[in-house]
Amino acid sequence: MTLRLVVADDQDLVRGAFVTILAAESDIDVVAEAADGAEAVEAVRAHQPDVLLLDVRMPGMDGIEATRIVTAESPTRVLMLTTFDQDDYVYGALRAGASGFLLKDVRRKELIDAVRIVAAGESLLAPAVTTRLIDTMVRGRTAAAPIGLDRLTARERETLWLLGRGLSNPEIAAELVVSDHTVKTHVSSVLAKLGLRDRAQAVVAAYESGLIVAGGQPTRGALGARPPSRE
Template identity: 55%
Template sequence: MTGPARPTRVLLVDDQALVRHGFGLILRSEPDIEVVGEAEDGAKAVEAVRRHRPDVALVDIRMPVLDGLEATRRILADPHNRSKVLILTTFDHDEYVFEALRVGASGFLLKTASPDELVTAVRVVARGDALLSPSITRQVVRRFARLVPRPPAPELDRLTARELDVLRLVSRGMTNGEIAAELVLSEATVKTHVSGMLTKLGLRDRVQAVVFAYENGVTAQG
């Protein structure tokens, strides 16, 4: 007989104490979430992630000393890191958010999100899914990904026709179930195609797949 599941460990990173306090109150009220630490700037966030090894780090994008973008880059560049980064921002169209998604953040959340949205976001990211909802994420990607036109990445040639179809649908924010219905496949088959697509493109998750698709014009094809 197995014991109770381990709670999701969360680190709060924001330069405003009131924001950290408010988010902490919300998350600590959930029995399956444990707030393991706080940090008020990006440099301290990098150290706190090493020390606490949270499942999810909620990182404000604009902070003193070291901003959230550079903190995210350093956190996710650590080969020993297993923490996911969820970006917090007051800006729904922010080039820093896009860059954070490029370096591997698992999604972002507006600071105006409701308590339920905050809790749901932490749970979604903790279980390894990318936070592609609300659709505002795709608006950010769409706005910034094509600022500097470039030829399609040669890695695209590694994909099968079906994997390319899956990438195109992932870029629209569709779930595996929705993709399965669209392509008349089983969810298990879609999951296999998503895994193969990510591996061949050298991407860590669906968020990076969305960024890649927009940068390489995949969403405009077909």
């Protein structure tokens, strides 16, 4: 099955390079290009791609605002590009609904794999980087009220806490001593009950709801009566 892709970057040479690399793949169809956030939004509206590869910093409407609009209006998944390895840009992209992020100096194979991963419904988040950037952004803040956490069972809260720490499904299964299938069920339930798009948003929600404080530890009492299986 061919996945449909829009590529948005204000630098012609960079955008052209990405288009050339990705269009050469038999399972990827680059349906449109855009030079800024507003053009990216219009391209998504016109072509309904599976993935929008989007630069975070562009003139006019930037990538973060474009991401907010695209994820609110469509099922298109956003993969952010940046030359800036700065936590605030990445955090803003995740909060806006992006499913992952890449630096522009990404290698050819990593770029192609990333587009396929996001198109398949997964999030492209390196656990160590994710935990560090979220910690950085919430450190020193007063945690928000844990709105929505009361809808979760104790095991689902536990699952959300582990998602917030950046663990993969197999790692969560090992922590909870359950099967991968059971973890997938818990993750799906957490996303549905909290109205989250994907596990990238679950990472942000785990912190912003107050379930996790800086350092990755659970807020006292937030997990319910039973503590996590392991620290």
